Structure formats: C-alpha cells, structure tokens
Amino acid sequence: MATLVRAEHDLPTLRIAYRDGGRVAVRFWLVRGSGEVELVAECGASELGPLDFRGGEPATDDQFSLPSDVLYYLTKQVPTLGGSASPPDNALWLELPSPRGYLHLVPWEQLLAPLGRPVVRLPNYTVRPRAQSNTLEVALCAGWSVVSGQFDAAGTLAGLARLWREATGVPTTVHVFSDGWVFERLTTLLADEEAVIAHDPARWEAGVPPGDAVGSTHPAATADNAWLEWMGAALRGSALDVVHLVGHGYLSGGRGAVAMSVTPSRLEEQPAEGPWVGEDDWAGDATPVGEFVGAAKLAQFVSGQGAWTFIASGAPDNYSGAALREVADALAINSPGITIAHDLALDPDTDQLRRVLQLVYAGQDSVGTAQPGISCWAHPKFVEYPEEHLMTRSGHSVMVQQATQDLLVEAHTPTSVAAATRYLESLQAKWIRTDTGPDPDAVTALRRVSDLVERRARELRGEP
Secondary structure (H helix, E strand, O other): OHHHHHHHOOOEEEEEEEHHHOOOEEEEEEEEOOOOOEEEEEEEHHHHOOOOOOOOOOOOHHHOOOOHHHHHHHHHHHHHHOOOOOOOOOOEEEEOOOOOOOHHHOOHHHHOHHHOOOEEEOOOOOOOOOOOOOOEEEEEEEOOOEOOOOOOHHHHHHHHHHHHHHHOOOOEEEEEEEOHHHHHHHHHHOOOOOOEEEEOHHHHHHHOOOOOOOOOOOOOHHHOOHHHHHHHHHOOOEOOOEEEEEEEEEEEOOEEEEEEEOOOOOOOOEOOOOOEEEOOOOOOOOOOOEEEEEHHHHHHHHHHOOOOEEEEEEOOOOOOHHHHHHHHHHHHHHOOOEEEEEEOOOOOOOHHHHHHHHHHHHOOOOOOOOOOOEEEEOOOOOOOOOOOOOEOOOOOEOOOOHHHHHHHHOOOOEHHHHHHHHHHHHHHHHHOOOOOOOOHHHHHHHHHHHHHHHHHHHHHHOOO
C-alpha cells in the first residue's frame, strides 16, 4: 500500500531495505512517484547501529548513526527528486518495504536531519479517516509514576494542553489524566485554562462502572488497564479525536510498549527500579508499581474511542525511543489515521510538535525544515480522500451515510458511532483495492455495516 500511495501522489521518496532480504547490508534507493527506483548508497547493517532489538541492553537512539558516505550520496541526490506535491512541500517520504526486520525502529528522522527536509513515513492505507467534526476532543495522559528527575510531569502536561488549545486552529477540548501525586500542581498550572479539564485521579475508580471486565460492552472496560478504563469512563460516551500519551517506552522481543503506573491514584513518586508487570509478565516478586501497555491494547482503546490520531511523547530521559516508534508503527499498520512518536529530549520546547499540529489540523504551512524529534505516519492528504473508488467528490468514503455524517459533526459525538465509523473505514481500506477496483461482494458487505451504523445514528438523533 505504501508503494501505491507514493505512486498516486507522486511523492519524492527514500526507500530503505535490506539487500536481497538478508540482514547484512542496508540499501538506500530514491524514487519519485511511480518512476524508476535508483540505488544511491549501501552500507553494512552494523554500521548503522545495534539493529538487533530482541534482547540484552537497550538500544538507545544515540547509538545509531548514518555512515558519512551514505549521507554524502543522499545529500547530492535527494535534491534531484524535487519538492513534494503534498504538504510539507519539501517533505521526503520514507518507505520501508518488507522484509524490513527492525529497520522501522531506527530513528531515521534524526539520522536524516542533515538533509534539511522533514521526513514523513508512508502509511499502510490509501483510505484516510473522516474527522468527527470541526472541533477536537483530546485525551492527554501521563501515567508514568517513576521519575528520575528529568521529567516534570505536571509542567509537561500543562504545556502540552496549552499547545493543543493554541496550535490546532479549531475549538479544542483537552481532557488531562495524571497520577495522584501530579494532580495538585497540575490543577494550579491549568487554573486559568479554558476547555482544559483535569480529571481527578482520586476518583478514577468511581468513574468506572461497577462490574466492568474484559469482554464487557462498556468501552472503558475493553482496555483491561486502569488508565485506559478511567479515560474511557470519564468521557461518558463522547468520542475522541486524539489520544496523546506521555512517558517512557519499553522494548522487549522487538515489541514496544508504553510504561504506566498500576493505578492513577498513587500519591507519591516511585523509585526508578521496577518491578513491572505487562503483556509479557515483566515483573519481580515485590508488589508491582507499574505495567507496560502494548500496541494491541492501545489500538483497541484508540479505535474503541473513535480516535483517528495517536501520539506517544517520550520523556526527556526516555528508556526506549524505539519502543514508542514500534507502538506508533503497529497502530499505523492496523488502521488508517495519523500516528506520531515524539521525542521531548529533541524537542524540549515542543516547537517541532507545534509546527506539525499547525500543519495537520490548522492547514498552515508551518513545517519547512527537518523535524528530528518527530516520527510521523500520515497520508499525504491527512484526513482527505482521493476522488475514486467509493470516495465522494469532496474526498470522503461514500459508505458514511448522512445521519452518521450529521452526528459526527456535532459536538460530543457518541463513542459508538465514531468507533463504528473508524471500523467501517478500516474495513474499506483492507477490502477495497484501488488498483483493481471494488469487489462487488466486498461492497455489499460494507453497505450492510454502513446501514447498521446509519440506523444507530438515526436512533441517537431521534429520527425515524
């Protein structure tokens, strides 16, 4: 699909892959749109850094580098690709074809920064999601209770909440979720902020309906994690546009996760040592202070809340930037939308993130140089659609019917409708091949799903 997106939108693209499918050498090709692919450089895999992420000591981003001869050839040849027809106008699009091993975990945005062009990773789908409305609902969460001194959780959350309010160009409501020991200072910092709601962690259990468990139909219960359950319950059925997590990543066996405390109500900081529990039972014998939440669980929560944007911001002393890139990549592979892995160590004043938000949400021409702290997976037209194959002239999926559209543009869109729309769009992205045209059986099945969503939307709007 990445190749198809590149060809359809005539994108200047850097293609990186192992030579002949092996793991010994890495090759760098340049290509524009559907043009001829040109090999411009090659290096040994070991020259880039520790590309085996499966075990042992963590591979930090500063262990990676681009050989000088590779950078030289890219510096000479990349300008010949020209500008990008899709924003940013000088973007260099990154394609990592299979078999890619762990190449997607490499901090390419940092390594390619000397080229002076913003790098955007090609998405896995030609379909883009429909935004709920001309407003944004953002869930901003820092559930990391282990602090080593470099991460000011309250100050970071307050700054990011203001950033969302100022940078998007549309009315934005930010729901902030934090540990108990952060909450008091956080509320002080946000005292004068309108449309920023700091949810009290002391009341998180009261917000989750009693009896909820994995398998329940309540959206908060499907997450099987205290933080995700709390966020889902606190929103009381209103859909989200954005889920933004802040903290540390952890990588094990090539799979990434976000570290979060066991419950939001902890009233004091924890030491930097574990033990932790998570999807692979990374734990010691003592009472655990936190857990790792992997991509599968996060994808379930994001789609269940109807969100079409996921952002993971790594703390300045982040344990693993590769882990957050793996989480973002997994979400980008599994559903249409925008996913971002953000490095606060490389973007301490959040200027890079601000520019990206202004570009994506406000349509401003704000990104003109390299953004080494941002790894972004996004379609060239963000949330727009091409005018073909089950798409309207305005660029939206024809499967989203009128009552559903009307409900999506209203404030406080019900989660059930937003999540169902995301599901419908995902099915369309997976079932409809734009190179061969719509399959009649797939179209029939999609229309049945669309009819069910439309019926629910009419019920909620009180229409016959």
